[in-house]
Structures are given as C-alpha cells and as structure tokens.
Amino acid sequence: MSQTTSTRAAIPVVSHTVRGACPHDCPDTCALRITVENGRVVRVAGDPDHPPTHGALCTKVSRYAERTYHPERVLTPLKRVGPKGAGQFVPVSWDEALDDIAARLKSIAARDPQAILPYSYAGTMGMLQSESMDRRFFHKLGASLLDRTICSNAGGEALALTYGAKVGMHLEDYAAAKLILIWGSNSIASNLHFWTFAQQAKRNGARLVCIDPRRTETADKCHQHIALLPGSDGALALGLMHQLITLGALDQDYIARHVDGFEALRERALAWPPERAARVCGIEPQVIVELAREYAAAKPAAIRLNYGMQRTHGGGNAVRLVAMLPCLTGAWRQRGGGLLLSASGWFRAFRNDAALQRPDLLGERRPRTINMSTIGDDLLREASPEFGPKVEALVVYNTNPVAVAPDSAKVVAGFARDDLFTVVLEHFLTDTADFADYVLPATTQLEHRDVHTTYGHTYVVANDPAIAPVGQARPNTQVFRDLAARMGFTEACFADTDEQLAAQALRGVDLAALREHGWVKLPLPEVPFADGGFVTPNGKVQVCPPGFSAPDHVVPYESAQSAPDLAQRFPLAMISPPARNFLNSSFVNVKSLRDIEGEPLLEIHPDDAAARGLTDGAVVRVHNARGSHHCKARVSTRARPGVVHGLGVWWRKFGVDGTNVNELTSQRLTDIGRAPTFYDCLVEVSAQ
Numbered sequence: 001m002s003q004t005t006s007t008r009a010a011i012p013v014v015s016h017t018v019r020g021a022c023p024h025d026c027p028d029t030c031a032l033r034i035t036v037e038n039g040r041v042v043r044v045a046g047d048p049d050h051p052p053t054h055g056a057l058c059t060k061v062s063r064y065a066e067r068t069y070h071p072e073r074v075l076t077p078l079k080r081v082g083p084k085g086a087g088q089f090v091p092v093s094w095d096e097a098l099d100d101i102a103a104r105l106k107s108i109a110a111r112d113p114q115a116i117l118p119y120s121y122a123g124t125m126g127m128l129q130s131e132s133m134d135r136r137f138f139h140k141l142g143a144s145l146l147d148r149t150i151c152s153n154a155g156g157e158a159l160a161l162t163y164g165a166k167v168g169m170h171l172e173d174y175a176a177a178k179l180i181l182i183w184g185s186n187s188i189a190s191n192l193h194f195w196t197f198a199q200q201a202k203r204n205g206a207r208l209v210c211i212d213p214r215r216t217e218t219a220d221k222c223h224q225h226i227a228l229l230p231g232s233d234g235a236l237a238l239g240l241m242h243q244l245i246t247l248g249a250l251d252q253d254y255i256a257r258h259v260d261g262f263e264a265l266r267e268r269a270l271a272w273p274p275e276r277a278a279r280v281c282g283i284e285p286q287v288i289v290e291l292a293r294e295y296a297a298a299k300p301a302a303i304r305l306n307y308g309m310q311r312t313h314g315g316g317n318a319v320r321l322v323a324m325l326p327c328l329t330g331a332w333r334q335r336g337g338g339l340l341l342s343a344s345g346w347f348r349a350f351r352n353d354a355a356l357q358r359p360d361l362l363g364e365r366r367p368r369t370i371n372m373s374t375i376g377d378d379l380l381r382e383a384s385p386e387f388g389p390k391v392e393a394l395v396v397y398n399t400n401p402v403a404v405a406p407d408s409a410k411v412v413a414g415f416a417r418d419d420l421f422t423v424v425l426e427h428f429l430t431d432t433a434d435f436a437d438y439v440l441p442a443t444t445q446l447e448h449r450d451v452h453t454t455y456g457h458t459y460v461v462a463n464d465p466a467i468a469p470v471g472q473a474r475p476n477t478q479v480f481r482d483l484a485a486r487m488g489f490t491e492a493c494f495a496d497t498d499e500q501l502a503a504q505a506l507r508g509v510d511l512a513a514l515r516e517h518g519w520v521k522l523p524l525p526e527v528p529f530a531d532g533g534f535v536t537p538n539g540k541v542q543v544c545p546p547g548f549s550a551p552d553h554v555v556p557y558e559s560a561q562s563a564p565d566l567a568q569r570f571p572l573a574m575i576s577p578p579a580r581n582f583l584n585s586s587f588v589n590v591k592s593l594r595d596i597e598g599e600p601l602l603e604i605h606p607d608d609a610a611a612r613g614l615t616d617g618a619v620v621r622v623h624n625a626r627g628s629h630h631c632k633a634r635v636s637t638r639a640r641p642g643v644v645h646g647l648g649v650w651w652r653k654f655g656v657d658g659t660n661v662n663e664l665t666s667q668r669l670t671d672i673g674r675a676p677t678f679y680d681c682l683v684e685v686s687a688q
C-alpha cells in the first residue's frame, strides 16, 4: 500500500492504492490496483506488473467503482411486502432479518434440512466469498447439495476424462504459437487478456483461425473464420483427425508413449472423411482439408478452446475430440503448442478446499444433490421417494438464476411459489432478488477480503478490502457467520474471521509474496506435457475410453438432422453468447455499459430476415414451444443463414416484454457433465 497526500483546490486529499483481484467469472482474473482518495475509490486499474493483466482492464471492470457506488445498490436488509416477484420491499434491521431467517430455516430443518437449498455460483469467484463460510454453514445444517453445472461442467468433465484434470497450456505461451485455433471463444469480448498474447503471436507471423457460428469481433480480427453450425464441433474434430491420419501427420512416437486407446479412435475417425464432417458442420469440405494441412504443418500449433462450444447436447464429447488433436500431432512437445480450455485443475493441489469448506461437518449424512441447471423443474417438484422433500427454502447468493437459468417460464413459476421461502444476498434488485422474502445487502469486491484462483492463467491473486462496506452491506462470509451463531452452531470454525479464512485457503503458496505483490505464479512445469505426464492414473491421455461416444451418436437435441419435425416448425438455431459489455447478467444495470449494448437484440442473417419479412430495428417475436421473447431484430451478416444470436444475458426487466432469451432455452442436459444446453435451441422468428 502506498500513501500520498496532496492538496487539490484547498481540500487535502489523502490517497492510497490497494491491491485487488477482479472477482468476475472470467478466465482472466485480473490483478487490480485500486486508488482510494479520502475513503472513496476513484480508480480501478490493472496491475502493470502482473503478466496476464499487464496493466489493462476491460471496459466493464475499469468501471467497477460505478457499480459499487451505483445509486440503486441495496444498502439495507429488505423484507418483502408485495406479492412474490413484484420487488416490493421495506427496509428492516439486520437483527430482524437474521432472526427471522434463522427461525424459518430452523423450523424447516427440524423436519428435513434437505428441504433447504443453497443456490450459488460464481458472481464472485473468490474462495472466501463464494465457497467458505457458506459451505460450512450448509454442511453443518445438512442442507441439499448443489451440483454447480451451469457453465463449464460438460467441457470441464470431458477435459478431466481426457487429460486427468482441467489443465492446459500456460496463457503467456500463446505468444510463441505459429497457428492458433480460437475455437468456441469470442476472446476479445470474454477473454481479452488471452487476446493480447494471440496478438503478439500474430505480429510474429502466426495465423489465427476462429471457429464459431457467429462472426464475432474476434472473428473479424482473425485470418480466417469458419462459421460452423452450433453443436457440430465434434464432427469437425473427427474430420480433422481423418485428414491427419490420411496425411500421415501423426506423431507416432508421442502417440505410442503418451496416448491410450488410439486404435479405437483411429477407426472412428476414418469413418469421418471431410465430406461427411462438412455436411454436419454446414461448411465446405475443402475448409477441413486445408485446416488439417495447416494444423499439421504449423509448429507450434495451439488451440484456445472455450466454453461456448460445449453448451449443446454433444458438448462434452466435442471437447474430448478437440482435446485429442494436440496429442495426435505431438503439438504438446513445444512451448506455444497444445491446448487450453481451463487451467483450474493446476490449482487443485494448492487449494485447501477441505479446510475452507469443511465437508466433514456433514458427519454421516449424505444429503441429496440438486442440479442447478434444472432449478426450474426442481422448484416445481413435489416430494417423492426419488426426489426427496419438496424445496421449501432457497438461499441464493452470487448468482441471478431468474435471468440466467434455462427455461425461464419454469424458473419464474418456481420462484413465484408462495410456499417457498427465499433469501437473496445481492448488490442489486436483480430479477431474482425481486422474488425474495428477504434481500440482504452484500459487499462488492472493493469492500471485502478474498483470495482467487482462476481458470485462464496460473497465478493466485489476492484481494484486500479497499474501503469500508457501503451502507449496511456485509460480506457473504459475515452473513453466514451471523446465521451460524443464530442457529446455535458452536464449532470454532464458525468464528473464523476473513483474515483467518484467507490464511487457510491455500497451501504450498508463498503467502508473504502474495501479500506483498498481490499475486503469485504457481510453480508448474514450463512445457507441461512435452514428454507426456498427463494427470490421468497412468499418465497417458485417454482418447477412447469405454462409454465414449463419437458425435455420430451425439448430435444436437434440436436440429434438422436430429428432430426434423421440430425443425419444420422452428427452423432457426439460436445461440445466446455473452455480450461484450456485460458479464453474464452483471453490469446490465450499469447505465454507461448498457448504453453501449443498447437493448436486447436478435442478430439474423439478411436472407432469413427477408424470408420472414423482417427489417432491421423492428421488434420481432422469437418463439418456440417453451416460450416467446420480443426484442429488436438486427439484420446482419454476423449471423450465418439458419442461425440467430440473442446476445445476453439481459435482465428480464429490461426486456420489451419482461423476458430474456432464456424464455426459449431448454433444461435438457449435456452428454457429459449434466450441464445446460443453452445453445441447442430451435426457434422461429416472426414479425410481432
């Protein structure tokens, strides 16, 4: 911390900087330098010394102070006075709110604690504010467990099945690549600090290829854009493998030493000549032929896979297939070669999750697990022997499910239940908070302590509180500490302060260096799989294990090939990827950012628009059997024919008709990982 005093217009200004971490669910986890003047944050900047951040922030987080000091921040506990969902509340004291919440939870727990469901995700990715005291509290209570699948589970589990863990290339090494396939990722929007390294590679002569149904701002800046159909990536990977095999471009030595199951994979891949793969992908066979040739020739060749390509039925197997490519060509041998989907597995050995979350507090109890991606159906389920008790209480924090969960009609009906007791810890009156019985004001990252691991690089980043809590806001940790006391939980761990939690969070990391610099790089091998050594039990990549199904079995649930009748009624495939200036549904209420995004839009190709008599800027009805959503049409060649894009995730209350794209998405789950299939969604678009 540095401190300076200066005089500006006769008012003495006491200024200091604090080290922080960006809390958001983004691969970049930037290290921050926060400038505080007279107790108020005046600037949030990137740490110039932290290699992934290199002093740069995205537009959103450089405006983080605008979010913290937003006039609509919830600053006191609120109690519902209107009907569910109306968002009508009166302020109450913390004591009144916490006493009542504890009493309600106690009486439900006395019947069956599994009727209580914690519902949280990565609104902050900090180990303290997202998975410490809260977990201790619910473990001790014996509440239902939550399967946190909503984002990355299909790809994450698939990658772990293949490499043994969610591990991959070091971010900085992309600068050394000669070819980068940017696959299912709009990096400029959602992984900006990777893009910097891709740009360095480009300046050094690398070729960049973007594989994405949408012509994104990232696609615009790549040498080539391959606009395949959503959910066809597995077929593309098999087509590439077919070519690598027939070209003789395999690294036989690497395969022999480090790959398990290649013979079975080879057989499958040989059934996928470019013509067949191209038909499934909706592209020209020649594109596959040329891409395979380039991928084989470029040394080093890198793939940046992102989660955008695993939100369809076959998403898990598609990730498995793509993850095999660098193992077949031996791209892993070189620095700058290989693949990254998630780096989070590198942190496993350094995270002290058991100490922080205390699953031992469950004792002998084994509560049921509820999948967060089917919250719509699960809130509407009655008690049954298979399901267990009806959900009677929900405690929601770090997520906005009414906006972000699939199949909104069901989600809204569930949250609207009069017999459901809902507590929401939030910064703002989100779509979800509107349905709460109590809203509890949460601190933002500038107001609390945390420790961050990440999924896009290999540094731990610490966050010190820069300012005192705004209004009566409290950190999530404190709320669960306070509730634990009221529930009569007497274990010493419920008294741990945030400083103590931070000290427990990690092991094998130099905490003094973390305190001093704000970040520490993990001690990891430089070129991790140059000589194999994957994290699987036998150290080899598992390419074709039992149960593996190639995409000749796993096509989208909703496509002309898999569901021709449905496709006749609803012929357009809708994907709903992130908007650049929002972070999922966060920042939608920050006006300066919302002004950049404008309003909810559906991008549609000029041919598809013309066929329906739709014009640019007109309000249209996007609909399928699950629901309908009105928004403005943007007629644009960013969309390929047959595919439309509802950029999200907008708060429902900003929508023309109080809905968002999740009115259309389904609760069906992926092949691997029990994850949602947001981008596996047929719709029709009509003039109003």
Ligand SMILES: Nc1nc2c(c(=O)[nH]1)N[C@H]1C(S)=C(S)[C@@H](COP(=O)(O)OP(=O)(O)OC[C@H]3O[C@@H](n4cnc5c(=O)[nH]c(N)nc54)[C@H](O)[C@@H]3O)O[C@H]1N2
Binding pocket: 025, 026, 027, 151, 152, 183, 184, 185, 186, 187, 189, 190, 191, 211, 212, 213, 214, 216, 229, 230, 231, 232, 233, 306, 307, 308, 309, 310, 312, 575, 577, 578, 579, 580, 581, 582, 583, 584, 585, 648, 649, 679
């Ligand atoms: N600005 C911003 N940054 C974000 C987020 C945000 O909302 N806004 N979200 C954060 C979160 S939660 C995550 S999980 C990460 C990663 O979030 P991702 O969902 O991976 O987001 P993107 O990087 O935008 O990549 C999605 C890209 O995949 C494309 N896509 C959709 N379907 C398919 C398909 O079937 N195949 C292929 N090849 N591509 C497809 C989309 O058009 C889009 O361009 O980003 C994080 N960063």
Ligand SMILES: Nc1nc2c(c(=O)[nH]1)N[C@H]1C(S)=C(S)[C@@H](COP(=O)(O)OP(=O)(O)OC[C@H]3O[C@@H](n4cnc5c(=O)[nH]c(N)nc54)[C@H](O)[C@@H]3O)O[C@H]1N2
Binding pocket: 023, 025, 121, 122, 123, 124, 129, 150, 151, 152, 397, 398, 399, 400, 401, 404, 405, 425, 426, 427, 428, 430, 442, 443, 444, 445, 476, 576, 577, 578, 583, 584, 585, 586, 648, 649, 661, 662, 665, 678
């Ligand atoms: N149609 C469609 N739907 C999607 C996606 C898509 O691509 N298309 N993407 C999916 C993906 S990848 C994800 S990860 C999910 C994400 O969905 P969510 O996990 O719901 O993420 P956000 O919408 O950012 O909401 C996070 C909330 O946490 C709150 N929050 C942040 N920090 C704190 C804190 O310290 N304390 C408390 N109490 N609250 C805090 C924020 O104010 C915000 O309202 O959405 C999914 N939904």
Ligand SMILES: [Mo]
Binding pocket: 025, 150, 151, 152
């Ligand atoms: Mo996500």
